[in-house]
Every structure is written in structure tokens, then in C-alpha cells.
Amino acid sequence: MSGKMMSAVPGSQAYVDWIDSLLDDPRHGWSIGSFGAVGEFIRDPGEPLVREATEHARSLCTPRAAIRVRTDVASRILAYDTLAGDGMSWGHALAFCMPRNANLAYPDTIVSLGVDLGAVRAEDRDAWLFDLGVSVGHVRFCLRTHDARLRDHLLGAQNRKLFGPDGRTLMEETLRAQPHRVLLSPLGRIEVFAAIPPADGESPDGPHTHLLPALIKSGRTHDANAPIPAGFQPVLMFNPRSPWRDGMGRRVPFDADLDRDFLRLLDCYGLPEEARIRSSIESAIESGVQPLAFTWPRTRRGRAVARLTLRRIVQRRPSELALEWRAQHDRAEME
Template identity: 35%
Template structure:
């Protein structure tokens, strides 16, 4: 279990309204007195309140609450979910996602000073730390969404196929000279890319520069499936790289790491599944689904 550390952050999620019958805030689960005294409490006092919040919010039928982890302890918690095989990490927007399942406990987790990486045979995962990164838990033991203030998410939004040059941010050094192409799914909080060192595919992707991704797939989809380039999904602080082969049309996604690029879901324009709405100020970084993520 991740240990709580110093400088416990506030449970406030920006929904500040006291329930008339209980006196607890419908956003953070604290009483008015606890909110007023928060800044003057020591860490033990803050932790004691944090322990009371889940039961209070459940009684109020509140679907979302903050977890008490931040900074390094949040990275430690993420590492625990992977090492202990608790579920699946997902990055991206509905219709353009990468999944990093850890049920088989076959991932190797490496904890750096300010980031965490995990490697399994056909995928890599990286999460960078930030004191502003927060974990929003839904429906008791349901999904957990990592969120960051939108002003801190600096990904450029591409609406068409865009060459990005060598993937210098690749998790494995051996792939940092491979070419990265943003497919252009027009999302502000994430981007879906392909990475390849194959000269033929690089030429085809460069020829598609400036085109909508559906045009790319109509003309070059067969080659992309045949070559199965790495898929790279990035958000403000997270990256999932998938090396598994792309199934043919009508095929079944593998049970291990895989990606989805589905036009019917991308038409919604959503950055995150509607059932997992974050406070307005937050952008999604990654989602943890205990067990198996929804299809």
C-alpha cells in the first residue's frame, strides 16, 4: 500500500456546495469547519479527514472523488497497480486509445526520480510526475482518471496527418531514430501516432501529410496493417507504445496490449468517456480500469 507523505493536498475538486442534511461538501466530502481549518491542520489531521471522505461521499451518492496521492506517491501507486496486476491503463480519447493491461504481472516497472516506466513484451508505458497531477476515483472501486490542469497540457493539436520527425521521446533508445507521425485525430488532450523505421511506410506516410486520417487509411491502410508500425499514444504526461501486430479488418484485437482507431467513436469529439467526466479545469492524462476495461 502506498504510504501517505508530507504536504497532503486538498481534496477540493472545484465543486463547492454543502449538502443541507449532512453539512458535507458535495465535491470534497469535508464539513464547512474542516474546509475552514484545512490550511492550519497538521499532516495527521489532514490524513484523518482523508480517511473519512470515501464513506461520506458514498453516502451522498457522489460518483467522483480525489484520491490522496500526489507527486511521487502517485507514481508509486501507479507502479503498484502494474506490479500487482490490478487492471489496465489506457491513454487517448474515445476511438483512439492504447491499452496497457497488466493482469498477467509480466511488466517490469522502473521508478525514476520524476517518472515511472513499465515494459512488457509488446508494449511500453511511461508516466511523468507532476505536483499538479491528481487521481479522480469513480464509483467507489471503479475507474481512476489521472487529471492535470488544462493549462499545463501543451500538446499541439493536429487535424491531419503530420510528420513529427525522429521519435526522440521513445521509451527505448533503439527507436529514437524511427519516424513518428501524428495521425491527426484532432484532440487537445491526446494524440495518436504511428512510429516506423520502414522506408516504404515512411514514404507513404510522408505522402499523406496534410490529409485526414480516414484518407490515409483508405489509401494506405493495407500497407499499415501489413507493416504494423508501433502505435504511440501520448497525453500531457503519459505515453503508451504498442508493438503488437494490427489485426486485419474484421479481426479480433489481441488480449494483450493493443490500440483502437475507430471513426464512429471519434465523431463525438470527446476527450474522455462521457461517464468519466472530470471537473472542467482538468484534462485527462490516463485512465486505470480495475479488472478489464469496457469494450
């Protein structure tokens, strides 16, 4: 995660170089979607990879998935930490956001989009693309298929809801035909070729999608714990590897370099109010302030940022006072 030229304007060479640096690092992943309907692009370090660079986009393609990122579209970029529930660790996130548009409302039913002329691979550009009507705002969750039977079934299901009375039959056809899943947004697309597991199966390692009806029905664009500014929607997510986890999500010793890399993004793209919380806690501990003498943040997100800050301080510069702060303010039962 290079920290160079991170504030460059979309379309500039500096911005393109930065996006290239993010895409080139296989430790990290990407995702597009709304709450409950998400596609993730992940790749292994030694996995076969095809790169494509055009004037306004960068694409990567593996045997399991593909991603295209537009480099000419402006967005509000937001970096933030995520609080883990294990009482010790944390994660990282970088959201590319766009303003919500009240006049933009894709159908909430199945709709044919014709053939997918925008597919990353040429071999997929004559396949049929169908919006499932489950996403919110700027993004669309689609199926893409060459299978005539599934195509005809989806054509017959147009203007019906995915989770309606015919949903079970459609799911059976989908599992049989194993179509690609395609997530579309103004900043690009993610295409997942990997197999869809059965309803009682587990998501495969690597690139995959999630369709979770209970979350989709909430109509939200993102998890309520993400500090996305009001009126904005994340349309592309860069998912840096946690300094506490490997690519499979297994706990590993803390990687200080990964965390340090993300701190550069946080300094550049973090919310000012969160930076003030981090700074005030660091200054208080350095000045010897006792934990009960500090005015703790009043908002849920503010408290999460404060707890994250304590964890980072204890991990990087442990002291008896910092441990006292954590014992007082960072307990699992608090939130």
C-alpha cells in the same frame, strides 16, 4: 492498490511510491487517449518485464507494450464506479485529468514528429513518429515505424486527414508494415507493439489500440457517462480490474478484496456529490426507509451512482429491504 499516501503531492517520494504500487500490480491496466482513439497497456503476471526508474518517471516494458508515467506532473485525480448493463455488477476507474486548454490545438491531419527520441526502448529511438491527427486536446495518437515504405507514405500524406480519400491505401500500408502505436500525453506515454488485426478481425487479448471513426468524429475527449468535471480532460487512465471480471473480461465470483481496495481510492478521490448520494442511500436503508419514500437523484449520473450503491449494499450486506430498493430503483429498462 495500496491506499497509503494516496493524497501525496506529485514529485514527492510518497506519490512516486503510490504510482509504483499501481504499476506493480499486473491485475490492472492503463490507457491513454480520447473518445474513439485509445491505447491500452495490459500485462500478464508471468510476462517478461523490464522496469526503469528515473527522477521524474517510471516505465514498464514487456514484449507486447510499454508504458511511461510521469511522476512530477500535477493532475486532478478522480475515482469513480462504472455501471454495468447486466443488472448486477460494476467496474472501477481512476482518471488523471488536466484542464482543457483552448489555446492547445494539435493539427487534425497527419503530421511527422521526426524520430521518437522519447521512446521507452533504446531500439525505437531512431524510428519515425507520426501524429495521425485523430485525438483531442492534450493527447496524441501516433504511429511509429522503421519501415521506409510506410514512412514515405506517411510523409506524403502530411496535412491530410486520416479518414480522407487516401485513408484506405494508408490502412493497407499500415497493416502490411505493422507499426507501433504510440499514445502521448502530458503524464506519459503508452506504446503498443502487438500486431494490428485486420478490419474484420478482433482486438488481441492484452495491450491493443482502438481507432473508431464514428466516435472520433464526435470530437469528445471522453465517454459522456464518465463524470469528468467540466473543463477537464482525462490524460491518463488507471483501469482497475472489476471485482466481477477476470483479466479476460470473463465473469467470475465477486472479489470483495478488489472492491474494498478501490473503495479506498473512492474515499480519497471520489466526487463529494457522489459520496453524499452513497451515504444518503446507505443511511436510509439502515434506518428502514421504504424505497418509494426516498427522493431519487435527478441527474443521469446521480441515478447511476445510486444504482451502483444498491448493488454494492446487496452484495455486501443483503437484506430484504435492500432487495426491495433494488427491485424498485435498479431495473435494466430504467436507463
